[in-house]
Amino acid sequence: xxxxxxxxWPVPAAPFEISLPPPADELDQNExxxxxxxxxxxxxxxxxxxxQLYSIPGLYDAVVYDLLQCKSPQRxxxxxxxxxxxxxxxxxxxxxxxxxxxxxxxxxxLRRQGVAGVLGTDILPGAAAxxxxxxxxxxxxxxxxxxxxxxxxxxRRFLAFAPDALVTVAALGYGDIPPEAFAYAFNLLxxxxxxxxxxxxxxxxxxxxTGFGDLIGQMIADGTVxxxxxxxxxxxxxxxxxxxxxxxxxxxxxxxVQLH
Ligand SMILES: C[S@@+](CC[C@H](N)C(=O)[O-])C[C@H]1O[C@@H](n2cnc3c(N)ncnc32)[C@H](O)[C@@H]1O
Numbered sequence: 001x002x003x004x005x006x007x008x009w010p011v012p013a014a015p016f017e018i019s020l021p022p023p024a025d026e027l028d029q030n031e032x033x034x035x036x037x038x039x040x041x042x043x044x045x046x047x048x049x050x051x052q053l054y055s056i057p058g059l060y061d062a063v064v065y066d067l068l069q070c071k072s073p074q075r076x077x078x079x080x081x082x083x084x085x086x087x088x089x090x091x092x093x094x095x096x097x098x099x100x101x102x103x104x105x106x107x108x109x110l111r112r113q114g115v116a117g118v119l120g121t122d123i124l125p126g127a128a129a130x131x132x133x134x135x136x137x138x139x140x141x142x143x144x145x146x147x148x149x150x151x152x153x154x155x156r157r158f159l160a161f162a163p164d165a166l167v168t169v170a171a172l173g174y175g176d177i178p179p180e181a182f183a184y185a186f187n188l189l190x191x192x193x194x195x196x197x198x199x200x201x202x203x204x205x206x207x208x209x210t211g212f213g214d215l216i217g218q219m220i221a222d223g224t225v226x227x228x229x230x231x232x233x234x235x236x237x238x239x240x241x242x243x244x245x246x247x248x249x250x251x252x253x254x255x256x257v258q259l260h
Contacts, residue, residue, distance in 0.1 A: 054130035070236035077109040080196035083250045097163035100171025104135035147181035165194040173203040173210035187256040225251040
């Protein structure tokens with residue numbers, strides 16, 4: 001497997017082989033792909049084709065965490081725990097909604113911080129199935145729903161869980177979670193609840209087409225969120241070996257957000 005420059009990773013002991021596109025191919029993140037040889041067949045899988053990545057046990061973690069060295073779950077969970085300790089003591093009473101939970105690494109790290117409960121939610125049934133398969137002990141509940149139109153069963157389960165923190169890692173923008181779904185999840189928190197997220201740095205610019213630059217900028221500017229931490233960091237390497245920068249934000253909710 002050819003290594004992008006500067007990347008050193010453990011070779012996964014897994015029943016598949018992964019190879020990368022030629023480093024000359026400068027692809028945006030939602031265009032990136034890897035070639036996977038599995039069960040005698042070879043296919044290209046886009047990194048944003050989560051159903052495909054989750055369908056092969058171990059593949060998502062091998063590509064995203066081992067090969068491309070994604071550090072966002074650790075960065076965001078640690079930032080939430082540190083800020084929460086500074087302001088409110090240890091996180092052992094936190095009940096965390098993990099939005100865009102995927103196969104559960106964020107939930108696993110939250111559990112290691114000793115939080116009281118974690119509810120995962122994702123739009124893909126394949127994500128819930130992968131979380132059950134890969135990390136069966138992590139989530140108190142895992143709701144498969146589109147939060148732009150969650151439906152009664154999902155709404156009931158969110159309210160029953162009563163989260164007081166929202167975490168969303170590597171799932172905003174790029175056609176993933178839209179501002180409306182993020183706002184719905186944020187509004188489930190009580191005032192005083194905690195928000196921890198990461199997002200690609202350029203998505204925080206004003207007038208950015210994902211809508212998150214305007215929304216998050218407005219939430220901070222008008223005091224909807226009291227910002228405690230903002231940090232730009234390397235989210236992961238691209239398939240061409242370049243550093244991809246994200247921004248981690250942690251803050252405390254002061255009131256619900258209205259979308260215009
Ligand atoms: C890059 S993965 C991140 C998964 C996990 N947070 C992690 O850090 O490993 C993005 C996840 O967001 C989910 N997602 C995309 N659009 C979504 C939406 N509208 N609502 C909920 N989840 C969504 C995808 O299914 C995928 O599991």
